[in-house]
Amino acid sequence: MTDRTLPYRLDRTVRIRADRDAVFRFFTDDRRWASWWGPGSTIDARPGGRMLIRHPNGVEASGEIVSVDAPERLVFTYGYASGQPIPSGASRVTIRLEASAGETVLHLSHEFEDETARDHHVQGWRYQLSVFANAVADEVHAGATARVDAWFAVWRETDASARARQLAEVAVPGVRFRDRYSAVDGLEDLLPHIEATQRFMPGVAPARHGDVRQCQGTALADWTATGADGSPLAHGTHVFTFGPDGRIESVVGLWAPRPA
Numbered sequence: 492m493t494d495r496t497l498p499y500r501l502d503r504t505v506r507i508r509a510d511r512d513a514v515f516r517f518f519t520d521d522r523r524w525a526s527w528w529g530p531g532s533t534i535d536a537r538p539g540g541r542m543l544i545r546h547p548n549g550v551e552a553s554g555e556i557v558s559v560d561a562p563e564r565l566v567f568t569y570g571y572a573s574g575q576p577i578p579s580g581a582s583r584v585t586i587r588l589e590a591s592a593g594e595t596v597l598h599l600s601h602e603f604e605d606e607t608a609r610d611h612h613v614q615g616w617r618y619q620l621s622v623f624a625n626a627v628a629d630e631v632h633a634g635a636t637a638r639v640d641a642w643f644a645v646w647r648e649t650d651a652s653a654r655a656r657q658l659a660e661v662a663v664p665g666v667r668f669r670d671r672y673s674a675v676d677g678l679e680d681l682l683p684h685i686e687a688t689q690r691f692m693p694g695v696a697p698a699r700h701g702d703v704r705q706c707q708g709t710a711l712a713d714w715t716a717t718g719a720d721g722s723p724l725a726h727g728t729h730v731f732t733f734g735p736d737g738r739i740e741s742v743v744g745l746w747a748p749r750p751a
Contacts, residue, residue, distance in 0.1 A: 497602035515562035670744030694719025
């Protein structure tokens with residue numbers, strides 16, 4: 492199988508907002524591999540090593556690792572324990588990772604002996620690579636809630652040096668911020684903007700309200716703003732975009748309408 496020509500091929504490409512090393516770790520670690528496929532899935536990422544997939548519905552697939560070239564390429568055979576629609580080892584999967592402008596482009600090629608078997612897997616790979624992109628994003632952005640809270644905290648921080656340090660830890664230098672009262676680009680523009688907000692709206696304190704909802708590097712966080720006396724002044728939702736290193740790249744603030 493390892494060097495045999497297979498005449499039918501399925502190709503699929505997906506872009507993932509994470510660096511290539513972070514993506515490739517999911518092919519060399521049982522826990523990460525299982526977070527993609529399902530509990531009990533394992534991978535021994537060396538030539539001749541065994542690959543096992545246990546889908547949540549009980550279907551099992553397995554194969555053998557053909558080659559590993561970290562962090563660029565993984566090749567393994569693939570088939571089903573039941574023998575249907577293809578027996579174990581009867582097809583070949585090649586995954587290639589390409590670094591591209593702060594993200595990783597995953598190219599998948601699945602080769603088959605039979606055209607019907609290939610067509611059977613088209614929707615399956617569309618779904619599974621979407622699940623994979625989310626599994627990677629969930630790990631890369633596991634600190635999303637902490638970064639969102641830090642973002643809101645800097646708007647309440649009155650010490651300029653502490654504010655600059657805290658913001659630099661969670662946001663990229665070119666961070667963009669847009670809301671009804673803000674159109675600023677970069678930390679050098681944002682920091683004096685925050686200082687001016689504190690000067691003209693003293694005591695106003697925005698804070699997250701409810702859980703952060705994150706999907707593939709984009710997060711929604713509801714917020715409320717209170718006055719110095721603790722009374723509610725406004726509320727809304729922020730949309731955060733995170734970079735491949737987990738830091739905030741952009742924020743769009745959506746203010747909820749005031750009651751009539």
